[in-house]
Amino acid sequence: xxxxxxxxxxxxxxxxxxxxxxxxxxxxxxxxxxxxxxxxxxxxxxxxxxxxxxxxxxxxxx
Amino acid sequence: xxxxxxxxxxxxxxxxxxxxxxxxxxxxxxxxxxxxxxxxxxxxxxxxxxxxxxxxxxxxxxxxxxxxxxxxxxxxxxxxxxxxxxxxxxxxxxxxxxxxxxxxxxxxxxxxxxxxxxxxxxxxxxxxxxxxxxxxxxxxxxxxxxxxxxxxxxxxxxxxxxxxxxxxxxxxxxxxxxxxxxxxxxxxxxxxxxxxxxxxxxxxxxxxxxxxxxxxxxxxxxxxxxxxxxxxxxxxxxxxxxxxxxxxxxxxxxxxxxxxxxxxxxxxx
Numbered sequence: 001x002x003x004x005x006x007x008x009x010x011x012x013x014x015x016x017x018x019x020x021x022x023x024x025x026x027x028x029x030x031x032x033x034x035x036x037x038x039x040x041x042x043x044x045x046x047x048x049x050x051x052x053x054x055x056x057x058x059x060x061x062x
Numbered sequence: 063x064x065x066x067x068x069x070x071x072x073x074x075x076x077x078x079x080x081x082x083x084x085x086x087x088x089x090x091x092x093x094x095x096x097x098x099x100x101x102x103x104x105x106x107x108x109x110x111x112x113x114x115x116x117x118x119x120x121x122x123x124x125x126x127x128x129x130x131x132x133x134x135x136x137x138x139x140x141x142x143x144x145x146x147x148x149x150x151x152x153x154x155x156x157x158x159x160x161x162x163x164x165x166x167x168x169x170x171x172x173x174x175x176x177x178x179x180x181x182x183x184x185x186x187x188x189x190x191x192x193x194x195x196x197x198x199x200x201x202x203x204x205x206x207x208x209x210x211x212x213x214x215x216x217x218x219x220x221x222x223x224x225x226x227x228x229x230x231x232x233x234x235x236x237x238x239x240x241x242x243x244x245x246x247x248x249x250x251x252x253x254x255x256x257x258x259x260x261x262x263x264x265x266x267x268x269x270x271x272x273x274x275x276x277x278x279x280x281x282x283x284x285x286x287x288x289x290x291x292x293x294x295x296x297x298x299x300x301x302x303x304x305x306x307x308x309x310x311x312x313x314x315x316x317x318x319x320x321x322x323x324x325x326x327x328x329x330x331x
Contacts, residue, residue: 024067032071042303042313053071054303054313058320061295 025050074283074300077109079146080233080267081131086140088126099138100126101293106286111264115278116271117321118288119329124271128237131269132158144233154182157231159239163222165210172197172206175225182229196228197221199261200254216247220254227258236270240277252280256306275322279314280307287321290328297324 007015018026025043032041036057044052086104091097101123108114116124129135130142133152142149144156152158165174175193184192197206200220210218219239226234236255240248259268259281272278278285279301287297299321303313 021063021067024064025070028067028070032073035073039299040313040316042316044312050067050070052304054311055071056302056313056317057300059298059300061297062289 021049028053071302074302077112079107080110080112080144081108081269082106082143082146083127083131084141084143086127086130086142087138088123088130088135089138090126099123099292101288101291103140104288104293104295105140106295106298108267108269110267111262112283113259113268113281114270114284114286115282116269116286116288117273117275117278117325118293119290119325120273121291122288122293123291124288124293125237128158128235128269128271132156132235134158154229155232157226157229157234159219159222159226159234159236161238161241163210163218165218165221165225167210170207170209171202171213171221171224174210174221175228178225178229184229192228193224196224199227199258200224201250214247216243216250219243219247219251223251223254223258230266232265232267234266234268236268236272238272239270241272241274248277252277253306256281260305275325276309276314276318279317279321280309285317285321287324288328296328297321 029041032053032055036055039055039057042054043050044054084105087099087102089097089099100121104127116127118124126135130137131144131149133149133156144153166177169177172193175196176189179189179192194203194206197203200223202217202220202224205213205217210221213221240251243251259266270281283301285299285301286295287299288294289296299317301313301317303311307314309315
């Protein structure tokens with residue numbers, strides 16, 4: 001059962017404030033997530049900024 | 063800022079195929095006379111400017127597939143194409159790097175490179191210039207006048223790489239090209255190959271066969287994983303990470319583990 005003090009997903013969304021840069025980064029991540037079914041996405045961070053998004057996508061062939 | 067974020071990742075775009083194998087089956091006759099099917103019904107494409115590694119357990123037919131693409135062998139069934147045309151034999155647009163560098167032992171390193179350039183029709187003045195450039199690119203300027211036997215195994219393979227790349231082939235096929243090298247020489251060569259491929263800026267297509275998972279993940283845009291004999295393609299991994307890559311990179315390390323586990327499952331059913 002969820003902890004009573006933990007905000008619900010709706011409350012978390014309502015409280016969510018993102019900078020423009022964060023929104024752009026999240027949009028890039030979402031774009032990748034929409035196309036990848038199986039794989040790995042790595043965000044490389046330097047000085048608090050995402051400097052690179054790397055990904056590996058796997059396809060079963062048999 | 064928006065520009066910077068847009069450049070964080072470059073999503074793969076469809077490429078025109080440069081190499082293709084279609085329903086390829088390759089077999090070989092053993093000394094006992096028995097015919098063994100090494101790989102069965104293998105189909106894949108390699109796009110123009112793409113770097114693909116084909117990996118699989120020993121005997122899965124990966125070298126046989128490469129030999130068909132090099133025009134050195136004919137398949138038992140299926141077909142192979144370069145630039146859309148059926149492959150009927152070797153051609154100057156496809157250079158091959160073997161595990162043992164096939165240098166002429168009586169020629170100097172420089173003369174080996176220049177001879178290859180002569181064979182593809184490059185004029186004398188340009189031959190000297192291109193040989194010097196490529197020997198410098200692989201760090202062999204000081205050894206240009208040495209004969210192959212005077213070099214270490216790693217240096218000989220670098221000379222073979224310079225010879226192959228000096229001819230600016232549209233396709234570079236590698237059959238375990240670093241398999242016989244020690245760990246340091248292997249790393250240096252992998253680095254050279256990454257740089258050479260980057261320098262070609264999307265015009266050269268590389269297909270390497272290897273059983274070294276780390277090498278495949280380090281080098282390739284796509285890793286094609288084959289099963290044990292008779293080899294079939296079991297998985298494709300598309301890797302989108304900037305080059306030159308390092309083995310410590312988080313994505314590289316993780317994909318290496320995954321492909322390694324998959325291959326171990328193939329060799330120990």
